[in-house]
Amino acid sequence: MGLNIVGFVEKVNGNEMSYTTFAEKYLSNNKPVVITGLMADWRARKDWLFDDGTPNLHFISSSFGNSKVQVADCGSREYTDQKRFDMTVAEFIDHWLKLSSMEHGNLYLKDWHFVKEHPEYTAYTTPQFFRDDWLNLYLDHYHMHEDCDTYRKRDNVSCSDYRFVYMGAKGTWTPLHADVFRSYSWSANVCGKKKWYFLSPEQRHLVFDRNMKNSVYDIFEEVDDTIFPNFTKTIWLECTQDQNEIIFVPSGWYHQVHNLEDTISINHNWFNAYNLSWVWDLMLTDYKEAREYIEDIKDICDDFEGVCQRNLAANTGMNFYDFFNFMVRFSFANIVQLSHLAKSSASADWRSSYTAQNLIFNLESAKDIAIKMKLTCLSENHNISLDFGSVLEEPAFLELCFQLERTYAFIHDKHEPTGDKKNFLMDELLDMGLGKLLSAVVCNPENLATLIDDALLNLVMSPNKI
Incomplete structure (x- = not known):
């Protein structure tokens, strides 16, 4: 047939x-x-x-x-x-x-x-x-894996x-x-x-x-x-x-x-904000299968959760911790871009621009995934700690922010951004009244959801912002 x-x-x-x-x-x-x-x-x-x-x-x-x-x-x-x-x-x-x-x-x-x-x-x-x-x-x-040295350089996992x-x-x-x-x-x-x-x-x-x-x-x-x-x-x-x-x-x-x-x-x-849920759903399904597969060693394994996460990374390409670190850094970058857009816009209706709507959608999608993550092992800290201020000082993060700005300028405005990319980090956040975010530390999904809520409240919902 x-x-x-x-x-x-x-x-x-x-x-x-x-x-x-x-x-x-x-x-x-x-x-x-x-x-x-x-x-x-x-x-x-x-x-x-x-x-x-x-x-x-x-x-x-x-x-x-x-x-x-x-x-x-x-x-x-x-x-x-x-x-x-x-x-x-x-x-x-x-x-x-x-x-x-x-x-x-x-x-x-x-x-x-x-x-x-x-x-x-x-x-x-x-x-x-x-x-x-x-x-x-x-x-x-x-690197997708924080412990990338444990993976072979050219295998399918550490692409x-x-x-x-x-x-x-x-x-x-x-x-x-x-x-x-x-x-x-x-x-x-x-x-x-x-x-x-x-x-x-x-x-x-x-x-x-x-x-x-x-x-x-x-x-x-x-x-x-x-x-x-x-x-x-x-x-x-x-x-x-x-x-x-x-x-x-x-x-x-x-x-x-x-x-x-x-x-x-x-x-x-x-992937991006439109299909993050597909990525997370696959990881959760694969995690449950990986955990079920080795359930019989749970009582004799000193780090059962660690073994589950290593198996998840090997089978799926990343584990919960890899994906969470990715989500945190991208959320930070979108907050930076939104604050930069708010400060640089001459018009009071900047929030209705395609770029602003894109960034807001990104952050709302990231928050939705963070809420789903709260029901997993990530609800505990597990030595994860990314503080906003320190990440803003990473050269790699600076370049990530600049490339993200270039992306949305190109797809929405059909031009490359101008100006010095170094001017829109800490000083702009302070100018926009977001200084408390610089001391924010994200250790679990609840922290991330709260951070995104605070940023959107200050940048989008507050009537006093430009």
Whole structure:
């Protein structure tokens, strides 16, 4: 029996849509979309392709061939994924070029951290709709793990970022999955064509076994209905993504992807205030599973909670403490931006601007997650202590604030901010009557929720603020 495909993914011209419209229609509604018209000025389109639109593999090999990458063997399954191994880009391309014109490739280069490895080469510019990227912005300045030395440098847990290049010959593919952290993702076809099959989050349970432990690997192979009894009830969306088109994949949507032609794509995973709840819900679910798995050693383990958190980090990519530190720093940064906007605005109705509304929404979303966190082990201090004043003095935090300001200036005002980035920290908070925040110490989610409440009360609700 074939797939029950009932619809197609909408396609829109990105030059005819504002960021606010995109956020309201697709981010907020968690809806997939294909966007055209956003790749015209990318250097990758010029350097990485021949005039006929096929990949210039010789250029890529000669320019970036020494990079070590992960390659998937699309014909070999290993547990829930394809078997992977390490190669250099040059070795991978050499294999690709040896294929005859009649052969379909089995090797698929995935998760190449191109931006981190080649920062001097600007292959592309992240489109406006995807700039509000808290995940990669944070990782540009901080490690995800506070105890990052305990993790291997290049494993999947301590990834330096989630910006990738994928390269594969016609016939390569990716099995059914939902993205890391249940993040959003976007994927841009520099060349080639892909076929996507989407399953909405509401139907997730239909592709799992009776115990909700294992999901279907390949939706086109014979699916055993004794193992996956509900698979025949699934309803799918289908999409063909052409060259120079970008697809937005929302949180929690399962998808399987096939390269219909030789393809090079640029992909980001990211999250922000719109999908924080998806990230937290996944972590909480994975935590409960990790805890249940080792419950039998609880009475003999000196640090049972620590073991649970280490297992969570290994399985999910971060643990409660990593995510909490991330949330605190991003909340601090949004408070700084909101105070900077309030002080620099000449108009009394600054609160109604798109940027102000974005920052307020960010903080309210962070507060909602903090309230949910209060019901976990994070309700106790566990040696977590981030004080506002000290964080404001971190060079990494200063740069994080500046990049966040640039992000919202670009997506809402279409310009880069001017002025000295060093002028909008402690002095501005004092000028805005927020001096008591400088002594605030956040040790648990309740502290964070209170801090956000105080900041919003002083900056947004107070009639005396500009």
